[in-house]
Structures are given as structure tokens and as C-alpha cells.
Amino acid sequence: MSPAVGEINNPLRDPRDRRLPRVAGPCGLVLFGVTGDLARKKLMPAIYDLANRGLLPPGFALVGFARRDWADEDFAQVVHDAVKQYARTPFREEVWTQLAEGFRFVPGDFDDNEAFDTLARTITDLDRVRGTGGNHAFYLSIPPKLFPVVVGQLKRSGLSAKNGNEWRRVVVEKPFGHDLTSARQLSTTLNDVFPTDSVFRIDHYLGKETVQNILALRFANTLYEPIWNRSYVDHVQITMAEDIGIGGRAGYYDGIGAARDVIQNHLLQLLALVTMEEPVNFAAQSLRLEKTKVLSAVRIPSDLAAYTARGQYAAGWQGGEKVLGYLDEEGIPKTSKTETYAAIKLEVDTRRWAGVPFYLRAGKRLGRRVTEVALMFQRAPHLPFTATATEELGQNALVIRIQPDEGVTLRFGSKVPGTAMEVRDVNMDFAYGESFTESSPEAYERLILDVLLGDPPLFPRHEEVELSWEILDPIEEHWARCPQPEPYRSGGWGPESANAMLARDGRVWRRP
């Protein structure tokens, strides 16, 4: 781990003393958008869980800001309910009482100067009463279009300015723009007020244990690295399937679509982690270097019509439940061309990966909720068996299951018991839940703690975000010129054109 805390040489810390956790220094968190789903279901429980695990500093402060006529107690009640319902660790009264003493609420609109001046006073007051030491993170859990006004207000009210060794950080959630231009604009807006190192972009996928485990799997073992290349890998499939529709997110989703929503960030980050070379160490800088290197080597197919596919879910039955089609969803125009399923083929132009296709797909209302990376290996060059003996033998596969049922599966052929020689595919399975059980922390716990510690390896920087848009933008432009996306059956595995896309290469999608 990189040293998170300045240059202070702490004699009580010893790298060998691994019982001692990294605990954030004195600080507070200001939360914009406290009434949102994310805040209630993920952020507030994560903060409590951190406190419960003793990882928050004594005197930690949480300030809520929203257009609600609330007092501090009302805010505390909202957090209390969220914690009771969603926290991972058991509720402990003494932990809660201490945490709740640091809660403040500031009512107001984002364009209300007075409200932000009150916020500034609240924070100064917290420094005095709770000893937050002038260290504050601003978590913008709000629609991106509001970023400029809030960031502007932070600057105007002096909230973004720090003295001496204090820190001020800003945290933003995806989407990081909807194309290269808007992503750059966002960076400019944020960097206007906060230096690059103080901007933390949260891609919660990177906080997931299974995603971090990709690095351990690849670089801590000798078993996989020798076959992790074009000599052995036939192709790679990266899948993110959701079984739900757009739910109440019509306003956000329409015009964005599956590719911008998840391929640009989650799937391309997974691609980068799977394909990158070994970093010299796990410092943020070294990781970023390797990720940007491999992302800049990603090539899109020249024939976009043949090697991309998109679809919209149609009305139908999903797992025994009648569901609406995308165009029938409330708030979606009947003529919407937004895709709810997207599949693309990419190549990585490096010595390691040249010629290995990467098939990425993401969609809503598919068979089941699953995210996985599957490395499909080449068939053995020669099989000393009769053709009939290996009829049931598929390609060897290494599947990294990101969610749910986190783990790793290795698929290989085995002899079927009996007198004849017959080979069939079997699985060798590692499940996180079995070897480490339920205690693995939520992605948001890790990420919030890393923000407070100022530890950046798990946060994508603007370079990576912009490179991802450079990959996706030409595809989006191509799609913009195309007619309506192909409808697909809800509860299935996507449109026919996606299957045709793989069939052209003589391959098929794995059923995840």
C-alpha cells in the first residue's frame, strides 16, 4: 500500500504489524443528494459499517445538504433508518450514538448562496467542536448537470479552499460525461476548483473484491500468466447482464443507453484489468500507467455494422412475470432509439493480445443478473481420441464471476466414468462465499475509506475516462445513423443480431 498519510513518520506504524488497520485521520464528509437511492442504500450504510469496524476517525462528521426542511435530528433519523435497513454489520447503539453526534443538516437549494454560506459556517463549527481538522470531502450524489453549479458554489463560499496541510476532496459518481467532449467539460469544471489529485471518480465496480481479485489472480500466481495471451486464449467474453428493466430511471436512461451506462466504464475497466501488463507495483500511478497503456491500444472493428449489435427489450414474460417493453415504459417516447442491449467486438493491439477478439455485451431484462469475464481457450491442436469420444468437449474456459456468486470457475474436459473413452466438460470452482464467507466489505465502504485516506488506486482518472470515450464515441456515432434497435425477448439473452455477430467469427456466446 502506498503511504496514505503525508510525510509524518509514525513510530507506531510498522509494515509487519498487519493487525493495525488504516484508519482515516480527522475529517468530515459532506453529502449532496441525501434523499437519493444511492445515498440511502449504499453510502449511509457504508459510513456506519466503517464506523462499526473502527475505521472512521473519532469525531467524524457527516453533513447532509438538500432541499428539505429538516433539522439535524430529522437527518439523523433518515440515516438511522437507512442504516437499520441496509447496513452490513450489526447495529450497535454506542457506535451509532457517537456517529450521530457528528451529523449536521443544511437545508437549501444548490443556487442559494446563503445556504452554502451556512454550510461553510457549519464546517468551520465542526472543525471546532468535533475536531475535523479542516479536512472535508464533498460527495456529489446528484445528477451531473448540477455539478457546475454546486462546484461553483463550493468555490464561491470558500469551501474548496484549504489551509496548510488540510485537504478538500470532491467525489463524483458515474456517468462521467456522455461522450469525450462532455467528459472533458466535466474535468474542466471540477479541475477549475479542485486539483486533479483531489477529484475522486467513483466506479463502484473497482471497489468490488472480485474485481481487485483479478489483479491477485493474475499477478500473485504462476499458474495463469503463462497462458494469459494469444497463444492460448481464443477469445474473451465480458458480460454484464441485468434482469431488471430501467425501473424508475427513464429520465436518466433514455438517450444514454447500455453502452454509455455500463460498457464505457465498468466493462472497459474490466477489459483493462484483464488485458494490462504487470504493473511495477500497486501504487495508483503504476496501475494507471498500465491501464491507460492498454486502453490506448484498444481498436474498434472497421466494419461497425457487422461487429456491433444493439437491441431494445420487448414486452413479454420474464421468469414468470409479465413485463413491459422498453417503449411502453413510463416516460419513454415511443420513437426512442436508445438501446437497452449493446454488444461490441474489440481488439487489443499488443503483442500479447493481437488477433484475440474481445466481445463485450451489456443489457437489461436478460436471463439473469450476472457479470463475468470469460477467457475461452483454444482447442487442443490435436486430440488423440476418436471424434466421437470428444463430441461433448467444449473449449476450456476460465470464468471470473464478478457478481453475484463471486468466484472463479475453470472449465475443462474429464473422462466420463464407463467402459468407453468419452470426454465431457466439468467445472472446478472457487467460490468466495465458501472460503471467505460473508464478511467481505461492500465496495462503497472501501471506496469511501480510500477517499478519506486519500488513497487513489481504485479510482479512474480523467485520462482513463477519456480513453474509454475515444473507444466508444465512433460506435455511438455509427449507431446514431442506424434505424431503431432490434427488439429482443425479455428474459432471454439478447437480440439475434448479437448472435449473428459472433457467428460471423464462428463463435457463440457463452450462456452465463
Add this chain to the structure above:
Amino acid sequence: MRCSHATDGFGGGHEADDHVAEGLEAAVNRDLHDTKSSAILTALTEARRGSGNAALGMVLTLIIDVNESEHYDALQAANSAAREHPCRIVTVIRRTGKSAPRLDAEIRVGQENLLGEVIVLRLYGALRDQADSIVLPMLLPDAPVLVWWPGQGPPVPSLDQLGLLAQRRVTDAAASSNPTASLRLRAQGHSPGDTDFAWTRITPWRSLLAAALDQPFDELVSGEVSAVRGNASAELLAAWLEDRLSIDVVRKATRGPGVTGVKLLTKRGEITLTRPDGRLATLMRTGQPDRAVPLPRRGTEELLAEELRRLDPDEVYNETIQCVFGNKPEAVRRQAVVAAKATAAKKDSPARKTGPAKKVAPAKKVAPAKKTTPARKTR
């Protein structure tokens, strides 16, 4: 999470039936009378198959060497710790009294809040001395082995019959009749892989203190650890501070519970962490507001879970314990100083502040403690 009746059942079959009725995976409890290791393993394999819950992900074997009266609590704690680290728990109970050599075993698999497997062994008569030969076949292949003595523990854990099977050996000085003497024994017989719950108990204290010194601080001058008399953890905490910070740390007796406070004096102020009620602590720093922080005393399952997390030798623990009781020159000198102080206090208690303190001081100048002597007067 459902808390069911199954784990507190030691009698046998009823619980298993209940589980089937509830439609959960079948829990299997089996009692084997006058048996041997291979029969136990066969029964275990069958039980696992019967429960439909092949816990192949078990990451370690935990041996609990315990007596009959303490085994229930120990097993409860181990079950709860096993939620974090699925393991095979082998409990070894040596039955007292005269009896013919005999081995009885209980097997529990697939219970609702039990992720691994539990084997409870009862050794009668001459078999009491053959525990290792019985346990050896039950160790999981390749996986690390940890042995835990919830009670008094052997004189030298790494030379103990069961200790020899393990990479990690965990004792609890507080469970012995004389915790300080027990710690001394641990220091003298230390072997890499040994740890003691007295050390695990203070992890939250150490964590908070380390976090406090992550912030800028003045030059440290001296320290004080207050705790109930004879508390082994307090001794280790003080030794750790002395060793890491190169300052003198005074031990102060309070009424407890456990460790009640740590004070670090700096050139211009102090950093204090107090916990008078065993639940809630206050961190005080000169020039900064007081901050409250929950610091509850830790339960056995929490201690055990922390031990299971660390399967490599704890070098910092060893250094600390050697500092207090070991044969390192610092420790020998320290013990001499403590003895001298005690004698001085007895002889001439009113003059303690001036006279004898000076006598003691030169001895300390030699120690790595550099800047301590002048400050001692201010205390």
C-alpha cells in the same frame, strides 16, 4: 440471520430432524462411541454427503485444546469466528478420572450457522497422552493449522504435542491464575507463530493510538498506561509504546475494567485516550476538542476471528513481549528498574518524587530512550 437451536444442541438427533422439517440443508449430528480416527473420518465424509453441503472451501483447521467445563463457550466462539473463516474445528477434551483408554467423538456438519465442520473428541485414560496421533489424520490437506488453548495452556506451546502440529498457536494469559507470570512464560518459550489473546485484546487501542500519531505531533516525552492491577494486556500495551516510541511508560493501577487509559506526554501537551467504562473512549489532545469513540471490550469470538485472519508469525508481538519479559538487554534492564522502583517505594515512599527517582534515572539513560530524563521531573 436466523439464530436457531441447532448449535446449542449437544445431544444428537433432534436438531437434525428439525432442520429437515424446515427445508434447510440437513444438519447431521453423529455420536461415535469408543471409536478411532479413521472411523471418524468416514463418518465425517458420510455426514457431509448427507447434509448436501460440501464445505470444500474450508481454509484452515482449528484445534481447540480445552477441558470439559470450558468447551461449550470455546466452541460457541469458534463457530462464530468460523463464519468469517470456514474451517474444520477439532475440539480435544481430555476427560479426567480413571478409565480404560477410549475415544468418543461427536460430529456436526451442515448446521445453519456453522460453515465448516466440528469434531469433538473426548479422550479417556491413557489416550489422553496420544491426542496428536488422533488429531493428525483430521487435519485438512495443505491448509494451515491453528491450535487454541482457551484455558491455562501448555508451558511451551511450540513443544506441546498438539502445538507441534500447528503453524499458529494461540494462548490466553488472562485465563491463567497469574497472567503476568503466564506472559513471562510465553516470552521465554516463544516460537514464531505464537500469540496470546492479551495482545489481541489491545488491537483497537493500538489502532487508535497509531491513528492519533498519524497526525502531526510534538516530540514525545513519556507515557502512562492505566489498568486494573495485574492486567497482562496493559503490560503489553505499555511495552509496545516503550519499544516503539523510546519513552518511559508508567503503569498505573486503576479499578478497571481492563485497560482504562493511555496518556502520552509531548513537549507542549498531551495525547490521552481514556476508557473508564469499558465501552466508550475519549480521545483528548491539547488544543483540540475531545472526541468520543466506541472502544468496547472484545468478546472471545472477535479475538479468535482476528487470530484466524493472521496465519503468519506476528513479529511485532514477539518484539513487544521480549521487551517486557524476555532475555533482551532492554528487558533485563527494565525488570531491574521495576524491581529497584519497588524497593525504593517500599523503603521511602514520601521521598519517591525526588530522591530515588534520580537513582533510577541513570539506569534508563543507557536505554534507547533518548529524551526522557528531563521530562521525568515534570511528571
